[in-house]
Amino acid sequence: MMRNILKARKFMYVKQFKGFPTISHFELVEEELGELNDGEFLTSAEFLSVDPYQRAMMLNFKPPALMVGGQIAQIIESKNSNFPVGAKVFAQCGWRTHTIIKPEKFAKHELYVLPDFGSFPYSYGLSVLGMPGNTARFGFLEICQPKEGEIVVVTGAAGAVGSIVGQIAKIKGCKVIGFAGSDEKCKWLETELGFDKAINYKSADVEKQLKEAVPDGIDCFFDNVGGKLGHMINEQMRMFGRISICGAISTYNDEEVLIPAFKTFHRRNLKMEGFNVHVRWSNRFMEGIKGNLEWMKEGKIKYEETITEGFENMPNAFIDLFNGKNTGKAIVKVQKNKY
Structure with missing residues (x-):
């Protein structure tokens, strides 16, 4: 018919x-x-x-x-x-x-x-049970390879990917500092998601607060934002730090792009790696979805x-x-x- x-x-x-x-x-x-x-x-x-x-x-x-x-x-x-x-x-x-x-x-x-x-x-x-969840899971775990006790910084921390990255870092026993764009989002990150500290990049003295939060430097940086904020965080990386470049939303509408200071990467033996989850881990999508689903059932990941x-x-x-x-x-x- x-x-x-x-x-x-x-x-x-x-x-x-x-x-x-x-x-x-x-x-x-x-x-x-x-x-x-x-x-x-x-x-x-x-x-x-x-x-x-x-x-x-x-x-x-x-x-x-x-x-x-x-x-x-x-x-x-x-x-x-x-x-x-x-x-x-x-x-x-x-x-x-x-x-x-x-x-x-x-x-x-x-x-x-x-x-x-x-x-x-x-x-x-x-x-969390789709592309953003897999982006967070694989982009953080595979590239940053976090170890218990390490310092992790996440930009765009209240967003679709960053909010998951921070929680995975806590599951792995890391100290986590997140950057978000409002006091309300920062409060949510700290009180609901368990971030150790959240910084409002729009109102805070970012460089000062970052040095106070991580005086000995950063081991892992998961960057969703790029731009000047990403550059400032790069400068605080420890020796042999790992940087996972997921996105650069702060620059997508810009005519000019800030060039990173590569001497810092050379001097501190840093690894910076960009990725596209569909290119790198497309054959592991269902693995990632089921893994994140188990963490959610166990109450280890919350989502909004x-x-x-x-x-x-x-x-x-x-x-x-x-x-x-x-x-x-x-x-x-x-x-x-x-x-």
């Missing part, structure tokens, strides 16, 4: 980013979806992710182009026994409400059925999300990222579409 024509809504990137993103960079349009072919299935998005990397990635596309991004969706129609109706999936489908998916066009880390999260919400598949209601508010949620309005992962919840 032929179903009614289904219209998907999607956000297109219509103007090249220059400086901070604005509403004018996006356009909401509709697309008619046809019937399924063998092996395909149809999804309805429930939660969508907004991430800083999306700004950088869209510079590779000529407008107009579909905004990239991951989502948690439910399968509502299927001609593929590996993806049955009712299953929840993570899919790298972009900013759209409905998608006809051909699985062979996706890499393993771009499309998979979610495991049972137990009492945790499926939105966590975009955060900033959820924006309504698919039409995707651009607003994305813009808010660069203004530091999110605590934990920024997610958009789709109001249920009738089908």
Whole structure:
């Protein structure tokens, strides 16, 4: 039986980013979806992710182009026994409400059925039990290789990745100092997540407070922010320190990029390594998700999300990222579409 024509809504990137993103960079349009072919299935998005990397990635596309991004969706129609109706999936489908998916066009880390999260919400598949969780787990443990008693500093510590990194560092027996952009976020890091100290980089004398917090220097630095703050932290590294470069959100909208002082790296025998979790550990995604899920069940990791209601508010949620309005992962919840 032929179903009614289904219209998907999607956000297109219509103007090249220059400086901070604005509403004018996006356009909401509709697309008619046809019937399924063998092996395909149809999804309805429930939660969508907004991430800083999306700004950088869209510079590779000529407008107009579909905004990239991951989502948690439910399968509502299927001609593929590996993806049955009712299953929840993570899919790298972009900013759209409905998608006809051909699985062979996706890499393993771009499309998979979610495991049972137990009492945790499926939105966590975009955060602690998804890409940000794996970014924190592998990017910190594999590159920094922390040892009990070491000093760990995390920038963007109240964000999707940094908040997990700090908690993993505590699990490993480290002393953890986090940087965040408000007193409220700093209080959350210390009282709820167990950071030893959190510093508001917007109001504090960063250099003074950092030296007071770690007078003997830093062993591991997990950097989500880059820029001048990252540079100041680099200068406080101990001999044989390890630096994991996850992101540089403070510089994404800048015309000029600060050059690090490489003499410090040479003199102190530092290791600095950047990474993309999809490139480095794509074959270990489910391992990371299940490992973080166990830590959550044991109460070793707590998590918070900033959820924006309504698919039409995707651009607003994305813009808010660069203004530091999110605590934990920024997610958009789709109001249920009738089908």
